Amino acid sequence: MDATSLINSNTRIKVSSVLNRDTTSFGKQHLIDGTEETCWNSEQGLPQHILVDFGSPATVQGINLTFQGGFVGKTCVALGSTADQPNDYNISLARFYPQDINPMQSFAVSCDQPIQRLKLIFEESTDFYGRITIYKLDILGTR
Incomplete structure (x- = not known):
């Protein structure tokens, strides 16, 4: 079965912080709104994180991220949890190291x-203050 986007109307997202608590301009909704002009912007400090609840079990195969250069998560870890232990992120999925560039990775x-x-x-950031800026997030896999 081919991987498709796991993000739909049942997907819930939480983020560790929002720049200046300005959720209207920099909130989590901008991660998946499909608009290239909007973004999620974290507050300073590390680590930062994004939590994605798919609403039902899914097998994840890939993660697509579009960062703003200069505000990229240099060291990233993806962890998973099962439906019966939703708050226990004990499944290691990936460790990756994005480039400090604007195009989707x-x-x-x-x-x-x-x-x-x-x-x-996001354990490390290319920003001195530890801020992360993401214009687009997509999680690919199968249900």
């Missing part, structure tokens, strides 16, 4: 079992 994920939630952790 794709990262393969190794997921042997369906997960309910995905946690993307």
Whole structure:
């Protein structure tokens, strides 16, 4: 089965922080709104993270991210949790190292079992203050 976007109307997203608490301008909704002019902007400080709850179990195969150059997560970890233990992110899916560039970047994920939630952790940033700016997030896989 071919991988498709796992993000739909049932997907819930939480973020670690929003720049100046301005959720209207820089909130989590901008990660998946399909508009190139909007973005999620984190507050300063590391680590930052994004939590994605798919609403039902899914097998994740890839993560697509479009960062703003200069505000890129240099070291990223993807962890998963199952429906029966949603707050226990004990399934290691990937560790990846995005480039400090603007174009979309794709990262393969190794997921042997369906997960309910995905946690993307940005351990390091190319920004001196630890801010992360993402224009687009997509998670690919199968349900």
